[in-house]
Amino acid sequence: MKIASWNVNSIKVRLPLFSEWVAETKPDIILLQETKCQNEAFPAEFIEDMGYNIAIHGQKTFNGVAILSKFPLEDVQYNLPHFSDPQARYIDAFTGGVRVASVYAPNGGIVGSEKYAYKLSFYHHLKDHLTTLLTFKEKLIVGGDYNVAPTDADVHEPEKWIGEVLVSDAERSSFNALLDIGLCDAVRALYPEDRTNNQDWYTWWDYRQGAWRRNWGLRIDHLLLSPEANSSLKSVGIDRGFRGKERPSDHAPLWCILL
């Protein structure tokens, strides 16, 4: 079973590239972030015709997450429990014998800002909810744009990023708390940072300053696995080539295969 996650930065604009990517890489389950459209505007029929069932959680203009699956979708949960969030950033569902979640963590704006506090609060509630899901002892895959580069190995020229949003200590602590409750970073499970070329694992390159051409990237998209999922993890990868195509998202797709 192949599970992929992609911050598409508008599903409507990205639909041609999305179609090309699905035809080429054929994921069984797709976790989308930044769909940037309300539910009634989501290209549901188009994607259903590609062979996917869909669960969508959108809003006007910003954010928006979705789960697409070749299997029936059951037990869909919108938003994090006990976190009444007007921003559409979380959805989970049970499908094809696994539970999956699509997460679009807040960017955080500037360290110390209101947006930054909201990001830390989002992480707190995410940790609480995932703690509950882990008690189910299922194969759980939590994928998305976490907007945190966990270590300096995940950052091009980390000395230029010291104290910035995406890499600050409090954000990294919030991300690490998800590992502390028992989730496993799929990339690091198979490619420890001291045994791989870390530049190969970037998932995001800013549209500005020719960041893609210069490979000024960060690893901020992640697939986190429960122990049950991790024990059947076979492979993981980044579809980096899709960042270099015509009219790309600023994020590349990330995927894993479970046996």
Added chain:
DNA sequence: ATGGTTGCCTCGCAA
């Protein structure tokens, strides 16, 4: 050189 790009949709904001 304090820059640059993209998407949504307003004349700016978020990333």
